[in-house]
Amino acid sequence: xxxxxxxxxxxxxxxxxxLIAGDAALWEVVWLTLRVTGAALFIATLVGIPVGVTLxxxxxxxxxxxxxxxxxxxxxxxxxxVGLFVYLFLxxxxxLGGLGxxxxxxxxxxxxxxxxxxxVVGLTMAAVESTDPALPLQLEALGATRRQVAAxxxxxxxxxxxxxxVAAFGAIISEVGxxxxxxxxxxxxxxxxxxxxxxxxxxxxxxxxxxLGVVLLLLAFAANFTFYRLEGRGxxx
Amino acid sequence: xxxxxxxxxxxxxxxxxxxxSSDTLRLATTTSTYDSGLLDAILPVFEAKFGVxxxxxxxxxxxxxxxxxxxxxxxxxxxxxxxxxxxxxAGYAPAxxxxxxxxxxxxxxxxxxVGIGDAADAVEAFRRIAAAQARFASRGDESGTNFKELSxxxxxxxxxxxxxxxxxxxxxxxxxxxxxxxxxxxxTDRGTFIAQQANLEGMxxxxxxxxxxxxxxxxxxxxxxxxxxxxxxxxxxxxFVEWLTSVETQQAIADFRSPSGExxxxxxSVEWRSGGG
Amino acid sequence: MSTYTLHGxxxxxxxxxxxxxxxxxxxxxxxxxxxxxxxxxxSTLLRLLNFLEQSTAGAITFGGHAxxxxxxxxxxxxxxxxxxxxxxxxxxxxxxxxFGLRLRDRDPDPGAVEEWIVRLGLEDLADAPARTxxxxxxxxxxxxxALLVEPDALLxxxxxxxxxxxxxxxxERLVSEVRSEQRTTVVLVTHNVHQARRLADRxxxxxxxxxxxxxxxxxxxxxxxxxxxAAFLRxxxxx
Numbered sequence: 146x147x148x149x150x151x152x153x154x155x156x157x158x159x160x161x162x163x164l165i166a167g168d169a170a171l172w173e174v175v176w177l178t179l180r181v182t183g184a185a186l187f188i189a190t191l192v193g194i195p196v197g198v199t200l201x202x203x204x205x206x207x208x209x210x211x212x213x214x215x216x217x218x219x220x221x222x223x224x225x226x227v228g229l230f231v232y233l234f235l236x237x238x239x240x241l242g243g244l245g246x247x248x249x250x251x252x253x254x255x256x257x258x259x260x261x262x263x264x265v266v267g268l269t270m271a272a273v274e275s276t277d278p279a280l281p282l283q284l285e286a287l288g289a290t291r292r293q294v295a296a297x298x299x300x301x302x303x304x305x306x307x308x309x310x311v312a313a314f315g316a317i318i319s320e321v322g323x324x325x326x327x328x329x330x331x332x333x334x335x336x337x338x339x340x341x342x343x344x345x346x347x348x349x350x351x352x353x354x355x356x357l358g359v360v361l362l363l364l365a366f367a368a369n370f371t372f373y374r375l376e377g378r379g380x381x382x
Numbered sequence: 383x384x385x386x387x388x389x390x391x392x393x394x395x396x397x398x399x400x401x402x403s404s405d406t407l408r409l410a411t412t413t414s415t416y417d418s419g420l421l422d423a424i425l426p427v428f429e430a431k432f433g434v435x436x437x438x439x440x441x442x443x444x445x446x447x448x449x450x451x452x453x454x455x456x457x458x459x460x461x462x463x464x465x466x467x468x469x470x471x472a473g474y475a476p477a478x479x480x481x482x483x484x485x486x487x488x489x490x491x492x493x494x495x496v497g498i499g500d501a502a503d504a505v506e507a508f509r510r511i512a513a514a515q516a517r518f519a520s521r522g523d524e525s526g527t528n529f530k531e532l533s534x535x536x537x538x539x540x541x542x543x544x545x546x547x548x549x550x551x552x553x554x555x556x557x558x559x560x561x562x563x564x565x566x567x568x569x570t571d572r573g574t575f576i577a578q579q580a581n582l583e584g585m586x587x588x589x590x591x592x593x594x595x596x597x598x599x600x601x602x603x604x605x606x607x608x609x610x611x612x613x614x615x616x617x618x619x620x621x622f623v624e625w626l627t628s629v630e631t632q633q634a635i636a637d638f639r640s641p642s643g644e645x646x647x648x649x650x651s652v653e654w655r656s657g658g659g
Numbered sequence: 660m661s662t663y664t665l666h667g668x669x670x671x672x673x674x675x676x677x678x679x680x681x682x683x684x685x686x687x688x689x690x691x692x693x694x695x696x697x698x699x700x701x702s703t704l705l706r707l708l709n710f711l712e713q714s715t716a717g718a719i720t721f722g723g724h725a726x727x728x729x730x731x732x733x734x735x736x737x738x739x740x741x742x743x744x745x746x747x748x749x750x751x752x753x754x755x756x757x758f759g760l761r762l763r764d765r766d767p768d769p770g771a772v773e774e775w776i777v778r779l780g781l782e783d784l785a786d787a788p789a790r791t792x793x794x795x796x797x798x799x800x801x802x803x804x805a806l807l808v809e810p811d812a813l814l815x816x817x818x819x820x821x822x823x824x825x826x827x828x829x830x831e832r833l834v835s836e837v838r839s840e841q842r843t844t845v846v847l848v849t850h851n852v853h854q855a856r857r858l859a860d861r862x863x864x865x866x867x868x869x870x871x872x873x874x875x876x877x878x879x880x881x882x883x884x885x886x887x888x889a890a891f892l893r894x895x896x897x898x
Contacts, residue, residue, distance in 0.1 A: 237563055247563060248560065248563070248564060277746050279744065282742075283740075283742060285711055286711060286738075286739055286740040286742075286814075287739055287758065287762055287804070287808070288736035288739065288759065288762050288763060289762050290732060293762055297748065300748075301749050329548075329550050329552070329556075330550050330551045331548045331549065331550050332522055332550070332551065333549075336551065343551075344522075346445065347441055347442040347444065348442055348445060348523060349442070349444035349445040349446075349448030349449075349524075350444070350524075
């Protein structure tokens with residue numbers, strides 16, 4: 146074998162030691178990651194779910210035929226391209242340069258919101274479309290207001306909507322292209338898990354890189370596990 | 383039959399996974415070397431002469447050395463003298479060989495708000511930046527440039543930290559863009575700055591002179607060393623080192639120019655110094 | 660007292676008229692059966708009566724009040740429809756039963772709900788997810804859900820056509836029982852003339868969007884005035 150296994154085992158042991166020791170720099174990175182991704186997910190959910198439900202329920206939204214292919218394209222946006230556009234907009238010479246958001250967590254939240262929004266909208270819409278097409282009519286016939294129709298439909302597809310949120314979370318917490326470009330990977334200010342992993346790997350600090358990777362995986366797992374449990378409870382209720 | 387399949391699969395994996403076959407040489411080097419275009423200019427000669435393929439892995443100095451330690455690279459070409467010596471001392475390579483040098487300069491907003499232009503040396507320039515709390519962008523990636531920067535801070539007796547000091551953990555190109563965008567000072571190798579200057583409107587070399595000969599601070603010289611890694615590919619690695627330090631190749635390094643026509647590297651091998659240079 | 664009065668009611672999709680009824684009155688507390696071939700406009704008429712669609716022309720009065728273009732919520736909530744295929748929510752049976760009340764922000768009377776569960780024969784299934792119910796059970800829940808909101812008018816759109824005879828009988832019994840208890844006006848659309856005969860006080864035959872004949876049940880079946888009615892009752896193809 147060309148690479149010896151010792152290196153890998155050693156890196157793992159050191160990584161565990163770092164995690165157990167609760168390295169301060171490591172937790173700072175974790176905390177910022179959660180703040181940025183959490184804020185982006187919150188905004189994307191707040192905006193995306195109503196839009197997704199509206200699009201899923203109504204066939205008469207203007208420009209629907211254009212909007213939906215756009216959303217599906219948006220679901221697969223390359224983070225680095227989004228990062229590039231956001232960078233150009235927030236750059237000093239860009240149209241929004243005056244905001245001073247480049248190389249700040251706010252800028253990173255903007256980029257990640259753009260990445261998460263199409264996922265939330267698209268998957269919510271798909272979930273709503275998967276309901277019985279007769280459901281809105283039945284609800285109206287039972288005396289539901291338009292708002293109640295939307296809310297009830299949303300509750301019906303809570304599993305699908307949870308999946309949408311988890312998918313968006315997984316996509317943005319693990320992306321590196323946008324946060325690297327827009328955030329700039331500044332130590333203690335805009336360094337998140339993924340950019341830290343890239344950096345530590347480049348430095349040859351495999352133990353720390355691996356420790357960060359383990360934290361990232363644990364976060365993704367925790368999110369999926371939580372939503373799975375919520376979903377499970379919803380089903381058996 | 384099943385066993386044969388497994389064997390074939392493992393062989394294929396091994397072949398795909400390991401580059402240590404004798405017709406390929408893997409060279410681990412730094413991004414600044416690779417980005418300058420020097421390797422693209424000189425490597426084809428080696429490849430033709432020895433009938434081999436050179437794979438260049440351009441990473442930070444830290445990772446380049448790790449690649450060598452793990453046996454994932456056959457040759458390491460970097461610029462961080464102390465770490466190179468440690469690499470040899472640890473037995474990963476038989477020796478370190480001088481190859482070439484260029485120099486570092488301090489760049490920043492062309493109006494030089496802190497006024498480092500007339501500083502006596504780099505240490506003085508850094509002191510002025512720190513005293514004024516002017517923004518400073520650090521590579522922060524344990525690259526050769528980053529080590530050089532940190533050694534200057536150390537010599538100045540300053541621990542750089544605070545809002546004015548951003549450690550961004552990125553390559554030289556990104557660090558220069560960051561500096562332009564935020565109006566920061568930064569330490570860069572002259573070659574990368576020259577190569578990117580067209581995109582760095584508003585930035586200028588503020589300390590380090592217009593050419594390497596005009597650089598007032600010898601500390602800013604940036605020597606590159608090459609090390610053949612002890613491993614499966616010793617012979618070819620040694621061939622490469624001999625070729626890189628030969629007068630002929632050294633001449634090619636001397637002749638290499640940036641797109642704007644400036645020399646980026648200065649040959650410095652023992653052979654060059656005692657012979658042609 | 661009439662529950663519905665229709666004047667010159669017409670509904671068209673593009674230039675295809677699907678409902679065209681100059682005059683019709685549905686009296687409070689009666690079961691009004693509507694029979695007719697497929698595509699006669701029966702379901703469309705029910706949607707108009709539930710204010711789920713806006714008629715192209717004409718006027719409806721409901722409970723003595725003219726129905727405006729956008730009927731107020733209180734008016735809409737005095738009518739409900741049970742469709743051919745029950746649409747239940749992905750919740751327990753019990754939650755489905757009280758869902759109409761929840762929409763109205765009314766707290767269900769637990770006693771009444773339990774009574775309904777017993778009456779529907781769903782004691783063992785009350786807390787089971789609604790999706791585990793058979794078609795007949797689901798339709799019983801749908802009807803009870805509609806009745807729990809105590810509507811002035813209950814519209815039934817082919818409520819038993821997907822069900823086995825046992826469930827058909829159960830649901831027919833339910834309809835005749837509640838009708839005598841609640842005095843709810845029932846409009847029953849069915850392709851099954853026997854069902855109309857068993858349940859309805861008056862029956863109307865609808866063909867091509869028009870009411871060909873409306874008569875008290877006995878008279879409708881024994882001595883139809885229109886030739887088309889007679890033909891329909893014989894089982895001939897009419898259009």
